[in-house]
Amino acid sequence: MADLRTNLAGITSPNPFWLASAPPTNSGYQVQRAFEAGWGGAVWKTLGDPILNVSSRYAAVHFNGQRVAGFNNIELITDRPLEVNLKEIYETKKKFPNHAVVASLMVEPNQEAWHEIVKKTEAAGVDGLELNFGCPHGMAERGMGSASGQVPELVEKQTYWAKEAADTPVIVKLTPNITDITATAEAAVRGGADAVSMINTINSLAGVDIDTWLPVPHVGGKGAHGGYCGPAVKPIALNMVSECARNNRINVPISGMGGVSNWQNAIEFMLMGASNVQICTAAMHHGFRIVEDLIDGLSTYLDERGILSVQDIIGKSVPTFSDWGNLDLNYKVVARINNEVCINCNKCHIACEDTSHQCIDMLNDPNGHAILQVREEDCVGCNLCSIVCPVDGAIDMVELKSDLPPMTWNERQSLIGSLKDRKVTK
């Protein structure tokens, strides 16, 4: 069996699956249950000055009968006294010395406050610290969480203060509620972060009840924006991880999270540069037991490929992720419909006809059977047909060999530029 042990900036854990700082890591009871189930690590629900929560806190987006495509919450950081949390952290770490226990921290943006909480928390025996600069609701209105996480200077300064006091590795958790996450990631690195983690939740309003016209969820008739997570945010999170991973100035490990729901998702994040993954919504949907398949699936995946350690896949896809301007303009794929497999639902036809490039014809074969056929000369290789096709193997996107050598937009522009320059010098 492949070695699943991971190391994030010196924090080791038996496997790459950590519970993210959230309701599942609210107490020693829960974290210990998680470790018993097999989770490799847990980031304790954010410590700070205990807050008051409201009732009616979560909402979800269900899509076409599937529950929890996305998840929204307006719960704040821990509502339990710091001493209680620290005591339970101590006990948990004692029972599970090989598991990673990381404390998430959030205090006002001042040096003393950061020094104090870092010291107290480390005294409880944590393996590392995660600075919560991402929580988008409630705490942000008090100048904490994403309010400070959206300002690169504040990220840098607070990271620096935490690092001044810290002996254990400091992870900076970033908010996605910003135009370019690499700006704040760089700031964290400048402040001395040992690792960054992303993404925190995205500003969201889960819905409006069309019968009562009230926001979902509402607290006694009034709602406020929450933080969005779950499967629907995975592509956003994966992009942010990838952007940071390919940025040379962000030369610290990344802990990836945002919609990771299964072992395949975990592999995707790790291939794109995450050293481990953090999970919350999937556990909240199904319980801690999901970790069994996470471990089993990952392990089988690695074994089937003869990969000895999960660490060997970290960042392996990063070089394939670039800017649009570096894509080959002469590369061409087209759709091919396998009429043996096709069930003639005609969804590809109508999708192409109405919304794409009008290149799939509904025809009859010589025996009079309905078939669908792509006019390859008109197909732009957009993939839409294969995306809407409900049957595996009915539509293949196949590569057509190009007569032209590869040429990217950037290459083309620089070539045109050099030709222009030549004209001018003449």
Added chain:
Amino acid sequence: MSTSEPMIQRELQKRFTEVTPPLTNQEAFQESQRCLYCYDAPCIQACPTGIDIPTFIKKIASGNMKGSAKTIMTANPVGASCARVCPTEELCEGACVLNHSTKPILIGNLQRYATDWAIKNDQVLFKEGQSNGKSVAIVGGGPAGLSAARELALLGYSVTVYEAEKQAGGLDTYGIVSFRLPKAISLWEVEQIEKLGVTIKTGVKIGKDIPFHELLSTNDRVILAIGMANVPDLQIPGEQAEGVYDAIELVKTTKDAPFPTHLKDKKVVVIGAGNTAIDGATCSIRLGAENVKILYRRSEQEMTAYDFEYEFAKQDGVEFRWLTQPVEIVTNEAGQVKGMKCVKMKLSEAAEDGRRRTEPIPNSEFLIECDAIVKAIGQKRHLSFIEDLGLAHNDGVILINPATMETSNPKIYACGDVIFGKGQGEAMVVSAAQQGKTAAYHMHESLKETYSA
């Protein structure tokens, strides 16, 4: 200890309750999500009334129940009945593209779910059209007649339906066993049509209570949707004995309480193997018959009952005696049925029409003991009535232009079972509904000139 009559009736009521349970909300929601929402969907093409099936299913999924029911009922004025009685595996569900990859969508059950919603929530789905001053008389208030009436009412015609029975609905109301199609469903469809201003005169027999020519002279057009008559005689000795029943009449007596009790503990023999034979047999079982046998002179392959009906009858405990031809009804001295004398048959090679002929095996006579005989060998035609009208027909099957439903008299249209047979038309309720629509549209087309001027 004897069982009291109310108890017996309560028990019978239970036995005649619809056997297929409705989909639960959860089931309907999940099943509707499974529909692929095909473009140019084959299920639509397979539906004789062309219900936009993906659309009505999508509307169940989106929670637009009224819209869903309306989509169904727009295309098929007897869509609630059809949801229950259509041979869906041969129509929409048989055409579902998911047959090739998983399981077809439960279209019939979803259609029932949507129309049940409309029934339960007392919805009025349509509004009559603005009056165009024209009137149409429809003879026969079954699926074909009602369907034509609904379409004509939407188009602004003044429509009167003449129905010989006490209630309209035809076979849907009287002729299909209530454990497949409760009477209330058919009557809801009738009521929907009445709410459009259609006058339905029940208990009126045209040709007896009102002469046909009167309809013809007082209306712009007449539609004949008179269906078929009772089951013909077996034409064997003993036919008049006490205990010989007409399957259609038998089913009719079980559509409402009080239920008959005369078949309790009886040995019943049903003659025929079509839809009505199955209904007669399963009704007899539910009425308490000790044993029910279906006798058919051909074999399993030739029987015209649907596979699901055959399965259902077998599950009910009905026995089948293939290649068995009744030759004489044996009676006791009181003239009551005591048995059926039969001969064994054998099948010959297929004839030109592809159907194999049968011939009796010599000296193979045997007796099946029974106390009751249910005839289900098809239905007679209203032959003399049709002859009186002077319409072209083939053995009582009114000849029509299948594109327009026009008879040999351009003022008279015909649809439903009255045109079914001799290679013309289809026997299904859903086909009758479509024919009613076709008749209405073409009649409208033919009358347009007369009032547009």
